[in-house]
Amino acid sequence: MARRIKVLQLHPDYNIKAHDFADLGEQIFRALPPARFETVNAFLRGRPTGDQPESRAERSIYFEFSDAQLKGMRIRAMWQLFRYCRSQRFDVVICNRFKPVNMMLMLNRWLKIPLCIGIAHGFGEYDRAYRRQQTARLVSPAWRFVGVSPAVRQYLLDCRCGFTERNTVAITNAIDIVQAEGLQLSRDEARSQLGLEPHVRLVGALGRLVPVKGHIHLIRAFAQIAGAHPDAQLAIIGAGREHDRLLREVELLGLQGRVHLLGFRENALRYVRAFDIWAMPSLAEGLGLALLEGMSGRLPVIASDVPAMLPLIQGAGGIAVAPADVEGLSRALDEYLSLSDEQLQMKGEQSYRYLTERHDIEVFRQQYLELIDSALSEVTL
Known part of the structure; x- marks a missing residue:
């Protein structure tokens, strides 16, 4: 032998x-x-x-x-x-x-x-x-x-x-798409476990709460469109040293009850289907596995056009925004939140097809x- x-x-x-x-x-x-x-x-x-x-x-x-x-x-x-x-x-x-x-x-x-x-x-x-x-x-x-x-x-x-x-x-x-999908809770169960309302439009983000992840720019962008979309909310899963700063920003912008800092969650991928839109406003990324995780939940994506992520965003039919561009992020959020449920779902299916074809x-x-x-x-x- x-x-x-x-x-x-x-x-x-x-x-x-x-x-x-x-x-x-x-x-x-x-x-x-x-x-x-x-x-x-x-x-x-x-x-x-x-x-x-x-x-x-x-x-x-x-x-x-x-x-x-x-x-x-x-x-x-x-x-x-x-x-x-x-x-x-x-x-x-x-x-x-x-x-x-x-x-x-x-x-x-x-x-x-x-x-x-x-x-x-x-x-x-x-x-x-x-x-x-x-x-x-x-x-x-x-x-x-x-x-x-x-x-x-x-x-x-x-x-x-x-x-x-x-x-x-x-x-x-x-990512192992079959395994990922098997872990994901249904929309209703995921929202229930996260303590989120069942009938709102929900923008989601996942990542460590550190400056390079760009969450503060996402919160500021959401503030600009919150009035035009009163049924929309933003939820961020993750923990880190930026938590207190982000919380102060939420309070300063008067977004209590509209923006949720959910903290660390074990096996966070389980909750991806709680969201309607997946956002990844990072200032830099080597690849950005969280972007692929959002696609596995059949979600339309908004993400920074850093070199490692731009081909993924384009392939998924998502919206690419310059890092730290609050105005660009707000326009992207407004564009997706203005779509019907059926149109958003079609966008999500497009990102899922790209994932299965290119990142198997x-x-x-x-x-x-x-x-x-x-x-x-x-x-x-």
Whole structure:
């Protein structure tokens, strides 16, 4: 019996969810046939507690490094990671986000793992000159790089630090549509559980309450059209440091009872069908999985025209608005809220068709399997 290909996937933090419909790492493991691949998932920080789930990988490793151990030279962390990888003799290491990529770039000078894959989830990781210089010095023929959208791939290429047309590809994130739909509550049940009125026009948004998500601009845009659409309300699912600022803005604009900050909700995708319109006013995104989640609920979309999201908005037939453009957002909200229920539903079905045609999870899995197979074919295991 042939030896199975041994694959390690390395993450900066423990981040396994009970449902993996949009979990990049878990979906990569789903792509690898167990008869051919032995899989290990590793986390630099954190571990599950209580009834939190573990990865679908055959084994999970928790290094539990502290923040201090992962700063600066990271000598202790680097040594532990080196010893572990040397003892396990992996054929493939998949690194998610900058820190694992950076650590493995340095370590693979000695480990000589045949294939390393670095996944970039957004922009800015290589903006610093010293990071570009270091990366350019360490990239070897063993490396392949993935941007989670064509825009992220182009960002990597533009850095000119070892990312090339040959070694850098785009594999656009996707979601398991069947699993996502199976989790979603009906419109009435979702509204009931969220404490929202059953017969209003509801604009929804989902995301951490941090400045880059642009929620304050959405609230201000909603204020401009609230008078013209008295049956409309806005609800935002998410928690974060912007909560108090957003709440003050709601009060300042006199939108109490019209704008709802719903806080963190476990498995927030369950509530997507509570909404009539899906809004994503981010100032920047690597891809914006929340946009795909809205499409899975058959919702028309309004979102910022940042490079990673613009092709998705256009493909879904949604409305693209410049980041932080309150006037543009208010016009988009007014346009959709002026449609009949039937017209809104047609717009939502258009976004759902686009999702199924262009972001199917089976295509995503196949692309990762083909990347690993093709890259390994160029080396001798």
